[in-house]
Amino acid sequence: xxxxxxxxxxxxxxxxxxxxxxxxxxxxxxxxxxxxxxxxxxxxxxxxxxxxxxxxxxxxxxxxxxxxxxxxxxxxxxxxxxxxxxxxxxxxxxxxxxxxxxxxxxxxxxxxxxxxxxxxxxxxxxxxxxxxxxxxxxxxxxxxxxxxxxxxxxxxxxxxxxxxxxxxxxxxxxxxxxxxxxxxxxxxxxxxxxxxxxxxxxxxxxxxxxxxxxxxxxxxxxxxxxxxxxxxxxxxxxxxxxxxxxxxxxxxxxxxxxxxxxxxxxxxxxxxxxxxxxxxxxxxxxxxxxxxxxxxxxxxxxxxxxxxxxxxxxxxxxxxxxxxxxxxxxxxxxxxxxxxxxxxxxxxxxxxxxxxxxxxxxxxxxxxxxxxxxxxxxxxxxxxxxxxxxxxxxxxxxxxxxxxxxxxxxxxxxxxxxxxxxxxxxxxxxxxxxxxxxxxxxxxxxxxxxxxxxxxxxxxxxxxxxxxxxxxxxxxxxxxxxxxxxxxxxxxxxxxxxxxxxxxxxxxxxxxxxxxxxxxxxxxxxxxxxxxxxxxxxxxxxxxxxxxxxxxxxxxxxxxxxxxxxxxxxxxxxxxxxxxxxxxxxxxxxxxxxxxxxxxxxxxxxxxxxxxxxxxxxxxxxxxxxxxxxxxxxxxxxxxxxxxxxxxxxxxxxxxxxxxxxxxxxxxxxxxxxxxxxxxxxxxxxxxxxxxxxxxxxxxx
Ligand SMILES: [Zn+2]
Ligand SMILES: [Zn+2]
Numbered sequence: 001x002x003x004x005x006x007x008x009x010x011x012x013x014x015x016x017x018x019x020x021x022x023x024x025x026x027x028x029x030x031x032x033x034x035x036x037x038x039x040x041x042x043x044x045x046x047x048x049x050x051x052x053x054x055x056x057x058x059x060x061x062x063x064x065x066x067x068x069x070x071x072x073x074x075x076x077x078x079x080x081x082x083x084x085x086x087x088x089x090x091x092x093x094x095x096x097x098x099x100x101x102x103x104x105x106x107x108x109x110x111x112x113x114x115x116x117x118x119x120x121x122x123x124x125x126x127x128x129x130x131x132x133x134x135x136x137x138x139x140x141x142x143x144x145x146x147x148x149x150x151x152x153x154x155x156x157x158x159x160x161x162x163x164x165x166x167x168x169x170x171x172x173x174x175x176x177x178x179x180x181x182x183x184x185x186x187x188x189x190x191x192x193x194x195x196x197x198x199x200x201x202x203x204x205x206x207x208x209x210x211x212x213x214x215x216x217x218x219x220x221x222x223x224x225x226x227x228x229x230x231x232x233x234x235x236x237x238x239x240x241x242x243x244x245x246x247x248x249x250x251x252x253x254x255x256x257x258x259x260x261x262x263x264x265x266x267x268x269x270x271x272x273x274x275x276x277x278x279x280x281x282x283x284x285x286x287x288x289x290x291x292x293x294x295x296x297x298x299x300x301x302x303x304x305x306x307x308x309x310x311x312x313x314x315x316x317x318x319x320x321x322x323x324x325x326x327x328x329x330x331x332x333x334x335x336x337x338x339x340x341x342x343x344x345x346x347x348x349x350x351x352x353x354x355x356x357x358x359x360x361x362x363x364x365x366x367x368x369x370x371x372x373x374x375x376x377x378x379x380x381x382x383x384x385x386x387x388x389x390x391x392x393x394x395x396x397x398x399x400x401x402x403x404x405x406x407x408x409x410x411x412x413x414x415x416x417x418x419x420x421x422x423x424x425x426x427x428x429x430x431x432x433x434x435x436x437x438x439x440x441x442x443x444x445x446x447x448x449x450x451x452x453x454x455x456x457x458x459x460x461x462x463x464x465x466x467x468x469x470x471x472x473x474x475x476x477x478x479x480x481x482x483x484x485x486x487x488x489x490x491x492x493x494x495x496x497x498x499x500x501x502x503x504x505x506x507x508x509x510x511x512x513x514x515x516x517x518x519x520x521x522x523x524x525x526x527x528x529x530x531x532x533x534x535x536x537x538x539x540x541x542x543x544x545x546x547x548x549x550x551x552x553x554x555x556x557x558x559x560x561x562x563x564x565x566x567x568x569x570x571x572x573x574x575x576x577x578x579x580x581x582x583x584x585x586x587x588x589x590x591x592x593x594x595x596x597x598x599x600x601x602x603x604x605x606x607x608x609x610x611x612x613x614x615x616x617x618x619x620x621x622x623x624x625x626x627x628x629x630x631x632x633x634x635x636x637x638x639x640x641x642x643x644x645x646x647x648x649x650x651x652x653x654x655x656x657x658x659x660x661x662x663x664x665x666x667x668x669x670x671x672x673x674x675x676x677x678x679x680x681x682x683x684x685x686x687x688x689x690x691x692x693x694x695x696x697x698x699x700x701x
Contacts, residue, residue, distance in 0.1 A: 380459020
């Protein structure tokens with residue numbers, strides 16, 4: 001069986017190999033060579049699935065994501081994130097569940113519950129009505145039921161081992177994947193394959209709960225705004241043709257880096273060829289081509305932005321993009337908005353077309369910018385065409401403007417690499433209503449849910465931000481701050497002097513407000529004093545937990561800025577010397593390095609590892625001072641990542657134990673003796689509150 005399995009691994013690698021991807025054979029060789037460093041046996045390598053393997057150009061490493069398997073079945077979320085440099089292991093996060101063979105000894109690996117039964121159990125639990133008989137198009141350990149008229153994506157049931165209670169027990173389960181057309185959810189539901197009981201679930205849609213009093217309900221995905229759905233004018237005719245025709249385009253938008261129309265620089269303005277901000281591979285196709293088709297609408301290789309007033313995103317013909325008023329080249333998206341009338345108005349004020357154009361522009365800006373920091377094809381970014389550079393294509397962002405599925409919120413769904421992620425932006429309260437599509441900070445926040453979900457545990461793993469402690473909301477706020485900060489005019493003290501809110505525009509607040517957060521982000525503790533604690537907010541209040549994480553990353557960024565004494569005015573240039581670019585590289589690389597299912601301390605450790613790999617540890621103290629100040633010092637413990645009530649906060653910047661040494665030379669009687677007491681400590685910052693007492697022997701005065 002083992003021999004056959006190895007053969008299958010190699011075959012898989014050979015059929016999907018692209019430039020920058022690493023073949024499974026090479027990956028296995030790398031693991032074998034580093035067996036000792038990994039504490040791997042040959043048996044471990046046989047019982048592994050390489051879920052992602054690629055050359056990570058942004059750090060000069062080879063990344064392997066290795067999932068434990070047993071009897072050829074994967075072990076849910078038991079994934080190790082491994083980085084190699086020059087063939088040697090330089091970073092390892094995660095571990096194998098060594099007790100698994102013993103824990104499953106009494107469990108037959110052949111399910112007694114058929115895949116279809118597990119699927120029906122899931123559909124019943126999630127109130128998803130079947131319209132047709134189910135027909136499995138494949139069988140075995142991964143059964144495919146097609147879309148069955150009820151799902152955006154193919155419904156699958158995959159057999160796997162599922163550890164429970166931090167690995168104290170393990171069950172055999174079908175993981176059912178269904179993205180129902182009746183809601184915004186993308187469900188992974190794990191059903192015990194022997195007793196048909198639901199033992200776990202993950203929703204790949206992140207509902208942001210921006211405004212807790214007005215939560216979006218997932219029960220129905222229909223227009224609830226009260227006014228009839230409206231669409232912008234234009235026709236779908238003559239909006240696509242051959243390729244590489246669009247060399248120039250002009251957009252009226254809330255331009256980068258303004259956070260919203262209310263922020264400095266946020267007045268609607270024209271921008272021409274904004275892809276030129278990012279030279280290189282990020283913009284090989286500019287913004288309106290996928291390599292085979294050019295679009296004269298708000299669509300290209302990275303995003304398809306369109307209204308979804310009906311909230312029925314499955315029907316492409318029911319949604320409309322923004323249309324260029326000129327074609328084929330140059331394109332023009334010059335729609336002049338009036339924020340005193342409804343954002344959905346199409347005529348006489350083309351507000352809807354303006355807002356869709358802005359959503360399109362910002363999705364592309366974020367794609368291009370984060371590409372420079374390592375969210376590229378091999379690591380699982382969002383592109384229709386990956387241009388042979390590795391990773392899986394066919395996954396531009398489906399960006400739905402003015403979505404009718406809810407109000408005063410937004411959400412982002414991140415299926416695994418190769419499946420289309422979806423951004424749903426809602427209208428917010430007010431008269432006229434505010435539109436999330438022009439709150440650029442919220443657009444970045446949503447997109448960044450996709451970044452963190454794709455990078456954590458590798459892009460093939462969809463559920464690696466599923467732990468109770470996970471910091472997804474924090475990363476999203478952080479990317480939002482970083483992308484909408486005006487670095488060209490920032491000074492070294494702005495982290496302390498210029499607090500930042502999130503979503504002030506959609507809440508109708510001034511830019512000086514806190515928006516959808518309890519406190520503004522600021523390195524000044526008098527303004528933001530959020531810290532890691534014994535108990536941190538659980539998933540019902542996930543933004544509160546994310547606030548702690550983002551506040552820490554924001555502190556860290558300004559620490560590094562002040563250490564190097566330099567800010568990169570052009571954040572698109574990831575290799576520039578400024579501390580802002582260094583920090584953004586560290587955070588993005590840290591996501592790749594951290595363990596699947598990370599807690600706060602795991603996340604911190606990922607960033608420390610990134611610093612080691614990228615900068616030889618040059619920013620270790622700047623990082624640790626930020627984390628220690630907010631309770632994640634060297635002496636902190638996260639306990640289980642699956643619990644938010646078992647942490648031990650720690651504020652120490654001292655790593656490990658103090659070591660003491662003394663050197664006393666021999667000396668003649670009545671002569672002076674000089675000697676040294678040396679205390680060695682891994683210390684970031686002054687060593688305070690320590691008293692050294694040296695008691696002299698009786699015959700010494
Ligand atoms: Zn969010
Ligand atoms: Zn929708």
